[in-house]
Amino acid sequence: MPHNKEMITGWGRTQPVAAKIISYDPTSDGTSPFLQGPAIARGLGRSYGDAAQLGGGVAITLPDAINSASIDESGHLSVGAGTSIDSILARYVPQGFFVPVTPGTRYVTIGGAIAADVHGKNHHVDGTFAANVENFELLAPAGAYHVNPLESPEIFWATAGGMGLTGLITSATIKMLPIETSYMSVETRRIGDLDELLATMIGSDQNFRYSVAWIDCLAKGGRMGRSVLTRGEHATLGSLDARRARDPLAYKPRVRLSAPRWVPNGVLNLASVAAFNEMWFRKAPRHRQDELISLSGFFHPLDGVRDWNRIYGSTGFLQYQFVLPDGKEEQLRRILERISAAKVASFLAVLKRFGAANPGILSFPRPGWTLALDIPIGASHLGLLLDELDQEVLSAGGRIYLAKDSRCDAETIAAMYPRLGELAKIKEGLDPQGIIKSDLSRRLRLV
Numbered sequence: 001m002p003h004n005k006e007m008i009t010g011w012g013r014t015q016p017v018a019a020k021i022i023s024y025d026p027t028s029d030g031t032s033p034f035l036q037g038p039a040i041a042r043g044l045g046r047s048y049g050d051a052a053q054l055g056g057g058v059a060i061t062l063p064d065a066i067n068s069a070s071i072d073e074s075g076h077l078s079v080g081a082g083t084s085i086d087s088i089l090a091r092y093v094p095q096g097f098f099v100p101v102t103p104g105t106r107y108v109t110i111g112g113a114i115a116a117d118v119h120g121k122n123h124h125v126d127g128t129f130a131a132n133v134e135n136f137e138l139l140a141p142a143g144a145y146h147v148n149p150l151e152s153p154e155i156f157w158a159t160a161g162g163m164g165l166t167g168l169i170t171s172a173t174i175k176m177l178p179i180e181t182s183y184m185s186v187e188t189r190r191i192g193d194l195d196e197l198l199a200t201m202i203g204s205d206q207n208f209r210y211s212v213a214w215i216d217c218l219a220k221g222g223r224m225g226r227s228v229l230t231r232g233e234h235a236t237l238g239s240l241d242a243r244r245a246r247d248p249l250a251y252k253p254r255v256r257l258s259a260p261r262w263v264p265n266g267v268l269n270l271a272s273v274a275a276f277n278e279m280w281f282r283k284a285p286r287h288r289q290d291e292l293i294s295l296s297g298f299f300h301p302l303d304g305v306r307d308w309n310r311i312y313g314s315t316g317f318l319q320y321q322f323v324l325p326d327g328k329e330e331q332l333r334r335i336l337e338r339i340s341a342a343k344v345a346s347f348l349a350v351l352k353r354f355g356a357a358n359p360g361i362l363s364f365p366r367p368g369w370t371l372a373l374d375i376p377i378g379a380s381h382l383g384l385l386l387d388e389l390d391q392e393v394l395s396a397g398g399r400i401y402l403a404k405d406s407r408c409d410a411e412t413i414a415a416m417y418p419r420l421g422e423l424a425k426i427k428e429g430l431d432p433q434g435i436i437k438s439d440l441s442r443r444l445r446l447v
Protein backbone atom coordinates (compact mmCIF):
# COMPACT_ATOMS: atom_id res chain seq x y z
CA MET A 1 0.00 0.00 0.00
CA PRO A 2 1.52 3.34 -0.99
CA HIS A 3 1.92 5.77 1.90
CA ASN A 4 3.60 9.02 2.82
CA LYS A 5 3.87 11.26 5.86
CA GLU A 6 2.03 14.58 5.64
CA MET A 7 0.73 17.46 7.72
CA ILE A 8 -3.05 17.41 7.53
CA THR A 9 -5.93 19.48 8.87
CA GLY A 10 -9.67 19.74 8.41
CA TRP A 11 -11.24 22.38 6.17
CA GLY A 12 -10.95 25.03 8.90
CA ARG A 13 -7.12 24.67 8.81
CA THR A 14 -6.81 24.55 12.59
CA GLN A 15 -5.06 21.73 14.54
CA PRO A 16 -2.47 20.56 11.94
CA VAL A 17 -0.98 17.12 12.68
CA ALA A 18 1.56 14.84 11.07
CA ALA A 19 0.04 11.54 9.96
CA LYS A 20 0.92 8.59 7.78
CA ILE A 21 -1.44 8.70 4.79
CA ILE A 22 -2.16 5.28 3.32
CA SER A 23 -3.79 4.91 -0.10
CA TYR A 24 -5.78 1.71 0.22
CA ASP A 25 -7.44 0.13 -2.80
CA PRO A 26 -10.01 -2.44 -1.60
CA THR A 27 -10.22 -4.01 -5.07
CA SER A 28 -6.52 -4.93 -5.21
CA ASP A 29 -4.84 -4.62 -1.78
CA GLY A 30 -4.92 -7.97 0.02
CA THR A 31 -3.83 -6.91 3.50
CA SER A 32 -5.95 -4.92 5.91
CA PRO A 33 -4.96 -1.27 6.33
CA PHE A 34 -5.72 -1.67 10.04
CA LEU A 35 -2.53 -3.72 10.45
CA GLN A 36 -0.59 -0.44 10.17
CA GLY A 37 -1.54 0.76 13.67
CA PRO A 38 -4.07 3.25 15.11
CA ALA A 39 -6.00 4.66 12.18
CA ILE A 40 -8.97 6.65 10.90
CA ALA A 41 -10.58 6.88 7.46
CA ARG A 42 -10.14 10.14 5.55
CA GLY A 43 -12.11 11.35 2.56
CA LEU A 44 -11.47 14.77 1.00
CA GLY A 45 -10.90 16.48 4.35
CA ARG A 46 -14.02 18.69 4.10
CA SER A 47 -15.05 18.16 7.70
CA TYR A 48 -14.04 21.36 9.43
CA GLY A 49 -12.24 20.15 12.53
CA ASP A 50 -10.31 17.04 13.56
CA ALA A 51 -12.65 14.21 12.50
CA ALA A 52 -10.54 12.85 9.63
CA GLN A 53 -7.12 12.95 11.28
CA LEU A 54 -5.16 11.17 13.97
CA GLY A 55 -1.97 12.90 15.07
CA GLY A 56 0.91 10.43 14.94
CA GLY A 57 -1.38 7.73 13.52
CA VAL A 58 -2.62 6.60 10.13
CA ALA A 59 -5.19 8.22 7.83
CA ILE A 60 -6.62 5.72 5.33
CA THR A 61 -7.75 7.10 1.97
CA LEU A 62 -9.50 5.34 -0.91
CA PRO A 63 -9.25 5.99 -4.65
CA ASP A 64 -11.94 7.85 -6.58
CA ALA A 65 -13.47 4.86 -8.35
CA ILE A 66 -15.92 6.59 -10.71
CA ASN A 67 -14.70 4.51 -13.64
CA SER A 68 -15.91 1.29 -12.06
CA ALA A 69 -19.25 2.71 -10.83
CA SER A 70 -22.46 1.24 -12.23
CA ILE A 71 -26.10 2.30 -12.22
CA ASP A 72 -29.28 0.41 -13.05
CA GLU A 73 -32.32 1.78 -14.83
CA SER A 74 -34.08 2.78 -11.64
CA GLY A 75 -31.06 4.72 -10.43
CA HIS A 76 -29.36 2.39 -7.95
CA LEU A 77 -25.73 3.48 -8.07
CA SER A 78 -22.99 1.14 -6.83
CA VAL A 79 -19.76 2.96 -6.27
CA GLY A 80 -16.44 2.83 -4.41
CA ALA A 81 -16.61 4.94 -1.24
CA GLY A 82 -13.60 7.10 -2.16
CA THR A 83 -15.53 8.48 -5.13
CA SER A 84 -16.53 12.13 -4.83
CA ILE A 85 -19.95 13.62 -5.40
CA ASP A 86 -18.13 15.84 -7.92
CA SER A 87 -17.19 12.80 -10.04
CA ILE A 88 -20.64 11.25 -9.65
CA LEU A 89 -22.40 14.39 -10.85
CA ALA A 90 -20.03 14.83 -13.79
CA ARG A 91 -20.84 11.33 -14.98
CA TYR A 92 -24.52 10.88 -14.04
CA VAL A 93 -26.20 14.29 -14.41
CA PRO A 94 -25.90 13.99 -18.22
CA GLN A 95 -27.59 10.58 -17.86
CA GLY A 96 -30.48 12.13 -15.88
CA PHE A 97 -29.55 11.36 -12.27
CA PHE A 98 -28.71 13.61 -9.33
CA VAL A 99 -27.46 12.61 -5.87
CA PRO A 100 -30.37 12.29 -3.43
CA VAL A 101 -28.69 14.59 -0.88
CA THR A 102 -25.74 16.90 -1.32
CA PRO A 103 -23.93 19.06 1.20
CA GLY A 104 -22.90 22.63 0.26
CA THR A 105 -19.78 21.30 -1.47
CA ARG A 106 -19.51 18.52 -4.07
CA TYR A 107 -15.91 17.81 -3.00
CA VAL A 108 -16.89 15.13 -0.49
CA THR A 109 -16.56 11.36 -0.83
CA ILE A 110 -19.36 8.85 -0.48
CA GLY A 111 -17.54 7.45 2.58
CA GLY A 112 -17.41 10.92 4.14
CA ALA A 113 -21.07 11.57 3.27
CA ILE A 114 -22.22 8.37 5.00
CA ALA A 115 -19.83 8.71 7.96
CA ALA A 116 -21.07 12.25 8.74
CA ASP A 117 -24.61 11.34 7.58
CA VAL A 118 -24.66 14.65 5.74
CA HIS A 119 -27.77 16.69 5.07
CA GLY A 120 -28.65 19.07 2.27
CA LYS A 121 -31.23 21.78 1.66
CA ASN A 122 -33.85 19.02 1.35
CA HIS A 123 -33.67 17.40 4.78
CA HIS A 124 -37.29 18.38 5.53
CA VAL A 125 -38.34 16.26 2.50
CA ASP A 126 -35.67 13.60 1.86
CA GLY A 127 -33.85 13.15 5.18
CA THR A 128 -30.11 12.59 5.36
CA PHE A 129 -27.67 10.96 2.96
CA ALA A 130 -27.84 7.64 4.84
CA ALA A 131 -31.62 7.53 4.43
CA ASN A 132 -30.89 7.08 0.72
CA VAL A 133 -28.21 4.41 1.11
CA GLU A 134 -29.35 0.86 0.36
CA ASN A 135 -26.24 -0.91 1.61
CA PHE A 136 -22.50 -0.55 2.05
CA GLU A 137 -19.41 -2.67 2.55
CA LEU A 138 -17.59 -2.05 5.81
CA LEU A 139 -14.03 -3.16 6.52
CA ALA A 140 -13.29 -3.23 10.25
CA PRO A 141 -10.34 -4.70 12.15
CA ALA A 142 -12.55 -7.72 13.06
CA GLY A 143 -13.54 -8.44 9.44
CA ALA A 144 -15.54 -7.34 6.40
CA TYR A 145 -19.31 -6.77 6.58
CA HIS A 146 -22.08 -6.30 4.03
CA VAL A 147 -24.38 -3.88 5.81
CA ASN A 148 -27.95 -2.80 5.09
CA PRO A 149 -30.51 -1.10 7.30
CA LEU A 150 -32.92 -4.06 7.34
CA GLU A 151 -30.62 -6.97 8.13
CA SER A 152 -27.91 -5.19 10.11
CA PRO A 153 -29.55 -2.06 11.51
CA GLU A 154 -27.16 -1.80 14.48
CA ILE A 155 -23.99 -1.62 12.39
CA PHE A 156 -25.73 0.49 9.73
CA TRP A 157 -26.88 3.16 12.18
CA ALA A 158 -23.65 3.12 14.18
CA THR A 159 -21.71 3.73 10.95
CA ALA A 160 -24.09 6.24 9.32
CA GLY A 161 -23.10 9.39 11.18
CA GLY A 162 -20.46 7.39 13.09
CA MET A 163 -17.56 9.62 11.94
CA GLY A 164 -15.46 6.69 10.70
CA LEU A 165 -15.29 5.07 14.14
CA THR A 166 -16.77 1.67 13.20
CA GLY A 167 -14.48 0.99 10.23
CA LEU A 168 -13.74 1.87 6.64
CA ILE A 169 -16.72 2.04 4.27
CA THR A 170 -15.28 0.70 1.03
CA SER A 171 -18.29 0.87 -1.32
CA ALA A 172 -21.99 1.68 -1.22
CA THR A 173 -25.20 1.48 -3.19
CA ILE A 174 -27.27 4.65 -3.16
CA LYS A 175 -30.61 5.53 -4.66
CA MET A 176 -30.10 8.40 -7.11
CA LEU A 177 -32.78 10.95 -7.97
CA PRO A 178 -34.04 10.99 -11.58
CA ILE A 179 -33.99 14.51 -13.09
CA GLU A 180 -35.26 15.83 -16.42
CA THR A 181 -32.87 18.77 -16.62
CA SER A 182 -29.68 20.10 -15.06
CA TYR A 183 -31.46 23.28 -13.92
CA MET A 184 -33.20 24.38 -10.78
CA SER A 185 -36.35 26.48 -10.77
CA VAL A 186 -35.73 28.92 -7.94
CA GLU A 187 -37.67 31.39 -5.84
CA THR A 188 -35.70 34.08 -3.98
CA ARG A 189 -37.13 36.35 -1.30
CA ARG A 190 -35.51 39.13 0.68
CA ILE A 191 -36.82 39.02 4.25
CA GLY A 192 -36.72 41.90 6.72
CA ASP A 193 -36.35 40.21 10.12
CA LEU A 194 -36.24 36.94 12.03
CA ASP A 195 -39.98 36.69 12.80
CA GLU A 196 -40.87 37.01 9.15
CA LEU A 197 -38.19 34.49 8.17
CA LEU A 198 -39.33 31.82 10.64
CA ALA A 199 -42.99 32.33 9.78
CA THR A 200 -42.27 32.06 6.05
CA MET A 201 -40.21 28.90 6.45
CA ILE A 202 -42.75 27.26 8.78
CA GLY A 203 -45.61 28.31 6.52
CA SER A 204 -44.32 27.23 3.14
CA ASP A 205 -41.03 25.28 3.19
CA GLN A 206 -43.04 22.09 2.71
CA ASN A 207 -43.99 23.35 -0.75
CA PHE A 208 -40.36 23.23 -1.88
CA ARG A 209 -37.96 20.30 -2.06
CA TYR A 210 -34.98 22.57 -1.28
CA SER A 211 -34.84 25.55 1.05
CA VAL A 212 -32.09 27.59 2.68
CA ALA A 213 -31.82 31.05 4.22
CA TRP A 214 -28.72 33.20 4.38
CA ILE A 215 -28.86 35.45 7.44
CA ASP A 216 -27.04 38.71 8.04
CA CYS A 217 -25.98 37.93 11.58
CA LEU A 218 -24.42 41.34 12.14
CA ALA A 219 -27.81 43.05 11.73
CA LYS A 220 -29.31 44.28 15.00
CA GLY A 221 -32.54 45.62 16.51
CA GLY A 222 -35.51 45.61 14.14
CA ARG A 223 -33.33 44.24 11.33
CA MET A 224 -32.06 41.28 13.35
CA GLY A 225 -32.41 38.15 11.26
CA ARG A 226 -32.75 39.95 7.93
CA SER A 227 -32.09 37.35 5.32
CA VAL A 228 -32.34 36.01 1.80
CA LEU A 229 -34.48 32.88 1.49
CA THR A 230 -33.82 30.69 -1.55
CA ARG A 231 -36.05 27.74 -2.36
CA GLY A 232 -36.26 25.54 -5.39
CA GLU A 233 -37.19 22.44 -7.31
CA HIS A 234 -35.53 20.52 -10.12
CA ALA A 235 -36.71 22.22 -13.31
CA THR A 236 -38.83 20.14 -15.68
CA LEU A 237 -38.12 19.86 -19.37
CA GLY A 238 -41.22 21.87 -20.15
CA SER A 239 -39.96 24.85 -18.14
CA LEU A 240 -36.78 25.31 -20.23
CA ASP A 241 -36.43 27.88 -22.99
CA ALA A 242 -35.42 26.73 -26.47
CA ARG A 243 -31.70 27.36 -25.92
CA ARG A 244 -31.49 25.32 -22.71
CA ALA A 245 -33.86 22.65 -24.05
CA ARG A 246 -31.33 21.81 -26.78
CA ASP A 247 -29.09 20.19 -24.15
CA PRO A 248 -31.29 19.90 -21.04
CA LEU A 249 -28.84 17.81 -19.02
CA ALA A 250 -25.71 19.81 -19.84
CA TYR A 251 -23.45 19.85 -16.79
CA LYS A 252 -20.25 21.88 -16.81
CA PRO A 253 -19.57 23.35 -13.37
CA ARG A 254 -16.79 25.90 -13.51
CA VAL A 255 -14.16 26.79 -10.96
CA ARG A 256 -13.70 30.45 -11.82
CA LEU A 257 -11.22 31.62 -9.21
CA SER A 258 -8.56 30.26 -6.94
CA ALA A 259 -7.86 31.85 -3.55
CA PRO A 260 -4.27 33.13 -3.30
CA ARG A 261 -1.80 30.75 -1.62
CA TRP A 262 -1.11 33.24 1.15
CA VAL A 263 -3.64 35.63 2.64
CA PRO A 264 -2.86 37.87 5.63
CA ASN A 265 -4.80 37.10 8.80
CA GLY A 266 -7.78 39.34 9.49
CA VAL A 267 -8.89 40.01 5.90
CA LEU A 268 -12.34 38.83 6.95
CA ASN A 269 -12.89 41.29 9.76
CA LEU A 270 -15.96 43.01 11.11
CA ALA A 271 -15.80 45.85 8.58
CA SER A 272 -15.30 43.64 5.51
CA VAL A 273 -18.00 41.19 6.58
CA ALA A 274 -20.48 43.98 7.40
CA ALA A 275 -19.85 45.49 3.94
CA PHE A 276 -20.28 42.07 2.28
CA ASN A 277 -23.52 41.40 4.18
CA GLU A 278 -24.97 44.78 3.22
CA MET A 279 -24.11 44.20 -0.44
CA TRP A 280 -25.45 40.63 -0.41
CA PHE A 281 -28.76 41.64 1.13
CA ARG A 282 -29.28 44.59 -1.22
CA LYS A 283 -28.30 42.63 -4.32
CA ALA A 284 -31.00 40.00 -3.66
CA PRO A 285 -34.36 40.57 -5.36
CA ARG A 286 -37.30 41.40 -3.11
CA HIS A 287 -39.15 38.48 -4.65
CA ARG A 288 -38.27 36.56 -7.79
CA GLN A 289 -39.87 33.32 -9.00
CA ASP A 290 -39.13 30.63 -11.57
CA GLU A 291 -35.54 31.69 -12.11
CA LEU A 292 -33.51 28.96 -13.83
CA ILE A 293 -30.17 28.33 -12.10
CA SER A 294 -27.60 25.63 -12.86
CA LEU A 295 -27.23 22.75 -10.41
CA SER A 296 -23.77 23.90 -9.36
CA GLY A 297 -24.91 27.54 -8.98
CA PHE A 298 -27.75 26.44 -6.71
CA PHE A 299 -26.10 23.69 -4.67
CA HIS A 300 -22.37 24.43 -4.70
CA PRO A 301 -21.72 28.17 -5.19
CA LEU A 302 -18.65 28.11 -2.94
CA ASP A 303 -17.00 25.44 -5.08
CA GLY A 304 -16.59 28.13 -7.75
CA VAL A 305 -13.60 29.43 -5.77
CA ARG A 306 -10.87 26.84 -5.33
CA ASP A 307 -9.35 26.61 -1.82
CA TRP A 308 -11.55 29.43 -0.51
CA ASN A 309 -10.73 28.33 3.04
CA ARG A 310 -7.37 30.11 2.62
CA ILE A 311 -9.00 33.54 2.74
CA TYR A 312 -9.25 33.14 6.51
CA GLY A 313 -5.45 33.36 6.72
CA SER A 314 -3.07 31.04 8.57
CA THR A 315 -5.08 31.11 11.81
CA GLY A 316 -7.98 29.41 10.04
CA PHE A 317 -11.64 29.38 10.97
CA LEU A 318 -14.31 27.21 12.48
CA GLN A 319 -17.88 26.43 11.75
CA TYR A 320 -20.41 26.47 14.53
CA GLN A 321 -23.50 24.48 13.55
CA PHE A 322 -26.27 23.49 15.88
CA VAL A 323 -29.86 22.24 15.70
CA LEU A 324 -32.67 23.39 18.00
CA PRO A 325 -35.98 21.55 18.24
CA ASP A 326 -39.17 23.09 16.91
CA GLY A 327 -40.73 25.32 19.52
CA LYS A 328 -37.34 26.73 20.59
CA GLU A 329 -37.52 29.78 18.34
CA GLU A 330 -36.96 32.11 21.31
CA GLN A 331 -33.63 30.37 22.04
CA LEU A 332 -32.71 30.72 18.37
CA ARG A 333 -33.42 34.43 18.62
CA ARG A 334 -31.34 34.71 21.80
CA ILE A 335 -28.40 32.95 20.17
CA LEU A 336 -28.57 35.22 17.12
CA GLU A 337 -28.78 38.27 19.38
CA ARG A 338 -25.70 37.13 21.26
CA ILE A 339 -23.75 36.52 18.08
CA SER A 340 -24.75 39.88 16.69
CA ALA A 341 -23.92 41.66 19.99
CA ALA A 342 -20.56 39.87 20.25
CA LYS A 343 -19.68 41.20 16.79
CA VAL A 344 -18.48 37.85 15.62
CA ALA A 345 -17.84 38.29 11.92
CA SER A 346 -19.62 35.51 10.03
CA PHE A 347 -20.39 36.09 6.41
CA LEU A 348 -21.68 32.59 5.95
CA ALA A 349 -24.64 32.12 8.24
CA VAL A 350 -27.13 29.62 6.97
CA LEU A 351 -30.48 28.55 8.43
CA LYS A 352 -32.35 25.41 7.36
CA ARG A 353 -35.32 23.36 8.55
CA PHE A 354 -34.75 19.73 9.48
CA GLY A 355 -37.43 17.05 9.13
CA ALA A 356 -37.66 13.73 10.96
CA ALA A 357 -34.60 12.21 12.66
CA ASN A 358 -33.24 8.77 11.77
CA PRO A 359 -31.91 6.08 14.18
CA GLY A 360 -28.22 7.04 13.66
CA ILE A 361 -26.44 7.03 17.02
CA LEU A 362 -24.29 10.06 16.14
CA SER A 363 -26.42 11.35 13.27
CA PHE A 364 -26.86 15.08 13.79
CA PRO A 365 -30.24 16.11 12.33
CA ARG A 366 -33.30 16.38 14.57
CA PRO A 367 -36.60 18.05 13.63
CA GLY A 368 -36.27 21.82 13.98
CA TRP A 369 -33.88 24.60 13.01
CA THR A 370 -30.24 24.32 12.12
CA LEU A 371 -27.94 27.33 11.95
CA ALA A 372 -24.37 27.16 10.64
CA LEU A 373 -21.88 30.02 11.02
CA ASP A 374 -18.34 30.25 9.62
CA ILE A 375 -16.25 32.26 12.09
CA PRO A 376 -12.58 33.33 11.77
CA ILE A 377 -10.32 32.30 14.64
CA GLY A 378 -9.00 35.39 16.36
CA ALA A 379 -11.45 37.23 18.61
CA SER A 380 -10.29 36.72 22.20
CA HIS A 381 -13.87 36.24 23.48
CA LEU A 382 -14.78 33.62 20.85
CA GLY A 383 -14.03 30.52 22.97
CA LEU A 384 -16.09 31.73 25.90
CA LEU A 385 -18.96 32.84 23.69
CA LEU A 386 -19.20 29.45 21.96
CA ASP A 387 -18.95 27.59 25.28
CA GLU A 388 -21.94 29.62 26.47
CA LEU A 389 -23.84 28.99 23.25
CA ASP A 390 -23.19 25.23 23.65
CA GLN A 391 -24.98 25.37 26.99
CA GLU A 392 -27.85 27.36 25.51
CA VAL A 393 -28.18 24.78 22.72
CA LEU A 394 -27.99 21.88 25.18
CA SER A 395 -30.56 23.32 27.57
CA ALA A 396 -32.95 23.78 24.64
CA GLY A 397 -32.62 20.09 23.76
CA GLY A 398 -30.34 20.75 20.78
CA ARG A 399 -26.90 19.56 19.72
CA ILE A 400 -23.93 20.61 17.64
CA TYR A 401 -22.68 18.88 14.47
CA LEU A 402 -19.56 16.72 14.91
CA ALA A 403 -18.47 17.11 11.27
CA LYS A 404 -18.08 20.83 11.91
CA ASP A 405 -16.76 20.78 15.45
CA SER A 406 -13.19 21.56 16.44
CA ARG A 407 -13.57 22.85 20.00
CA CYS A 408 -16.42 21.41 22.09
CA ASP A 409 -15.75 19.36 25.24
CA ALA A 410 -16.50 15.72 26.04
CA GLU A 411 -19.09 16.32 28.79
CA THR A 412 -21.22 18.61 26.62
CA ILE A 413 -21.11 16.20 23.68
CA ALA A 414 -22.04 13.24 25.92
CA ALA A 415 -25.11 15.17 27.05
CA MET A 416 -26.03 16.10 23.47
CA TYR A 417 -25.48 12.57 22.15
CA PRO A 418 -26.72 10.33 24.99
CA ARG A 419 -26.26 7.00 23.13
CA LEU A 420 -22.44 6.89 23.18
CA GLY A 421 -22.59 3.70 25.29
CA GLU A 422 -24.43 1.90 22.46
CA LEU A 423 -21.80 3.02 19.98
CA ALA A 424 -18.99 1.79 22.23
CA LYS A 425 -20.59 -1.67 22.43
CA ILE A 426 -21.00 -2.02 18.67
CA LYS A 427 -17.49 -0.72 18.09
CA GLU A 428 -16.09 -3.24 20.55
CA GLY A 429 -17.42 -6.07 18.34
CA LEU A 430 -15.98 -4.52 15.18
CA ASP A 431 -12.72 -3.26 16.63
CA PRO A 432 -11.93 -5.21 19.82
CA GLN A 433 -8.41 -3.81 20.09
CA GLY A 434 -9.47 -0.20 19.71
CA ILE A 435 -7.39 0.47 16.59
CA ILE A 436 -9.81 2.98 15.08
CA LYS A 437 -9.66 6.43 16.59
CA SER A 438 -9.42 10.06 15.50
CA ASP A 439 -8.38 13.31 17.11
CA LEU A 440 -12.10 14.09 17.33
CA SER A 441 -12.92 10.81 19.11
CA ARG A 442 -10.03 11.31 21.56
CA ARG A 443 -10.92 14.94 22.30
CA LEU A 444 -14.60 14.15 22.81
CA ARG A 445 -14.16 10.64 24.26
CA LEU A 446 -16.72 9.33 21.75
CA VAL A 447 -15.81 5.64 22.13
Ligand SMILES: Cc1cc2nc3c(=O)[nH]c(=O)nc-3n(C[C@H](O)[C@H](O)[C@H](O)COP(=O)(O)OP(=O)(O)OC[C@H]3O[C@@H](n4cnc5c(N)ncnc54)[C@H](O)[C@@H]3O)c2cc1C
Nearest residue numbers: 043044045046047103104109111112115118119163164169
Ligand atom coordinates in the same frame (compact mmCIF):
# COMPACT_ATOMS: atom_id res chain seq x y z
C1 LIG B 1 -18.06 24.25 1.99
C2 LIG B 1 -18.61 23.14 2.81
C3 LIG B 1 -19.99 22.99 2.88
C4 LIG B 1 -20.52 21.94 3.62
N1 LIG B 1 -21.88 21.83 3.66
C5 LIG B 1 -22.43 20.83 4.35
C6 LIG B 1 -23.85 20.65 4.38
O1 LIG B 1 -24.59 21.40 3.76
N2 LIG B 1 -24.34 19.59 5.08
C7 LIG B 1 -23.53 18.71 5.73
O2 LIG B 1 -24.04 17.77 6.34
N3 LIG B 1 -22.19 18.85 5.74
C8 LIG B 1 -21.63 19.89 5.06
N4 LIG B 1 -20.26 20.02 5.04
C9 LIG B 1 -19.45 19.04 5.76
C10 LIG B 1 -19.07 17.84 4.88
O3 LIG B 1 -20.13 17.47 4.04
C11 LIG B 1 -18.74 16.63 5.76
O4 LIG B 1 -17.78 16.95 6.71
C12 LIG B 1 -18.28 15.39 4.96
O5 LIG B 1 -18.13 14.34 5.89
C13 LIG B 1 -16.94 15.63 4.28
O6 LIG B 1 -16.63 14.52 3.46
P1 LIG B 1 -15.12 14.12 3.15
O7 LIG B 1 -15.14 13.08 2.09
O8 LIG B 1 -14.31 15.33 2.90
O9 LIG B 1 -14.71 13.43 4.51
P2 LIG B 1 -13.61 13.84 5.60
O10 LIG B 1 -13.83 15.25 6.01
O11 LIG B 1 -12.26 13.48 5.09
O12 LIG B 1 -14.05 12.88 6.78
C14 LIG B 1 -15.23 13.14 7.50
C15 LIG B 1 -15.55 11.95 8.40
O13 LIG B 1 -15.88 10.82 7.60
C16 LIG B 1 -15.03 9.72 7.93
N5 LIG B 1 -14.81 9.01 6.67
C17 LIG B 1 -14.35 9.51 5.50
N6 LIG B 1 -14.28 8.52 4.58
C18 LIG B 1 -14.69 7.39 5.18
C19 LIG B 1 -14.83 6.04 4.76
N7 LIG B 1 -14.53 5.63 3.53
N8 LIG B 1 -15.27 5.14 5.67
C20 LIG B 1 -15.58 5.50 6.94
N9 LIG B 1 -15.47 6.78 7.38
C21 LIG B 1 -15.04 7.70 6.52
C22 LIG B 1 -13.79 10.33 8.51
O14 LIG B 1 -13.15 9.43 9.39
C23 LIG B 1 -14.35 11.53 9.26
O15 LIG B 1 -14.81 11.15 10.51
C24 LIG B 1 -19.68 21.04 4.31
C25 LIG B 1 -18.29 21.20 4.26
C26 LIG B 1 -17.76 22.24 3.51
C27 LIG B 1 -16.27 22.41 3.44
